[in-house]
Amino acid sequence: MKRINSDQITTYNSISEFLLSLGKLEVQENDFSISSLDCYLSDEPMKSNPFRTNFFNFLMIVDGAGSYTIDNVLFKLMPASFYFTTPGHLKSFIIEKPWKGFILSFTEKFIKEYYLGNLFKEFPFLVAETTPPIYLNKDMEADVSKRLDTLLEHYQTESKFKYQMITNILIAFLYKVKEMLFEAPRLEGQQFGYSMLVVRFRKYLDDHFRDVISGKVTEIFNGNQIASALAVSADHLGSEVKKETGRTLTKWITDRTIMEAQCLLKNSSLSISEIAYKLTFSDPTNFTKYFKKNTGFSPKQYRDQ
Template sequence: MKEKEIISKTLYDLYNDLGLPVDLIHQDSGFTIHNLIDIPFELPYQSPVFRPNYFSFVFVKSGSGQYTIDGNTFEILPGSIYFTNPSNYRTFRWNTIEEIYLITFDETFLKENLHHDIFNEFSFLLTETIQPKKMEVEAFAEMERLYLQIHKEYHENSIYKYRIIGNLFIVILLKIKEHFWKDYDPIYEGNRSSQIVKTFKQNVENHYRDLVHHKTERIFRVNDYAELQSLHPNYLSNVIKTKTGKTIMTWLSEKTIAEAKSLLQNSEMSIKEIAFLLGFTESAHFSNYFKKNTQTTPANYKKEHKKA
């Protein structure tokens, strides 16, 4: 019998599915960090196949293993760092764990606590498949100081905790960009589907950025994204669903919610203005849509998350 595919919206969900403890994971922030030594893996540990719906960085100071993403297998060695983004099939194996820090985060966290154009500045976050990178000792030590400070802040009770983490995390992204993404050539997976997915993600990000910056008022649909790549809409839909496990409409729905959360928290726009900006003709329709996807209303979300 075929093993059931695990689709995990958060790391909390994944650890629950794998029967691992979740007491170190904060569910509601869109961000997690912990040392894997604190998780009771029975080594060597081999995970089942899963699709995460979040980004992750792993900082390997001391430990070993491997991970496989869409058929590409990479060794994980001391002094290395690796990155994955949402929706690809993957597995991981840990042979030894001494000090390995895992950071996971979602788009909402990035846009609420870093800045709205995060994918424009750090376009590598949209890259499909990225192999681990071995860092020089001094460079890794510099990175270690940053993620350990983030880990400390994660367990504090400051009302500014995630803003502090966001600022520290943007330094990590800048250091990663400086050290090895400046001239980095991502892996080509040997078929056109991977490039189609990457281009689709970039087109979605560019279009929503244009909406937010009032460069366009037209909401793109499946046909529009297909036309940008000169593809038949059905073909694009099939590629996105097969490669990512999510339909185009799911991608656009999640993107709409992420942008709505960011605007509610960071802008002075009214709920009615945000609704119109994101393609809703009635603010009531937007409110119902937002509540269906977040279990709270836009007004309550704005009140609870509005920055001082």
């Protein structure tokens, strides 16, 4: 059985990094990707080592067999299996019989560029849940496959409004997932997903940055301030967040700050100085240094891409 990855736990920060680990050298978007599983994964038995990703993955297994493990809980996969994973969780997979179907991947940054709603409030499973696979009947399998095929069709075309259209279709797809989760039978006696503390942290971070962008607060909180707001010690919060997501409190805050900056640079007419002040930097020069340190580009270079 073919084995991928090294013996250490790797965190993939982009879809391209993950594809490269699979030996896929073709260029893919870093923030959104949808592919047919027929040409995505191996056509021979495969076993991965544990790894993490910092993006969302949705898989529709139309045919094939295997399993995946997430946070040490094993789930079997068979034809008509649908499952998804959220950023930060420790996971691995085994392919026993080649999978056919679809794999959809996207980042929080991508969907928030064109969706103005409250993402995690509307779709709380994107924050809180690691869900067992849903085994679909024939009609549901056809419905989900058709929606993913439509996303793939739009992804493979060129249009001035390509990503706006993809996002609208993606939002409709997430509502369908939400509907399926309401209807799926609950597994008794098992808890899946992040601990309540990490869920509270994720939701607090999302609300906090919404307040930053709207001007309701005048500073981006550090880990100590967030821990205080959640009424826990910073050491305990930091330890739990790192253990469950693979990222430190500082990394979560930095990544979110950069994501908000990138969205404003690409999707607003605000000047770089105005963006710096909106993100509570007292000096635009400091914002430029911070942005370049964490992305490799100056804000102007990123905007001009």
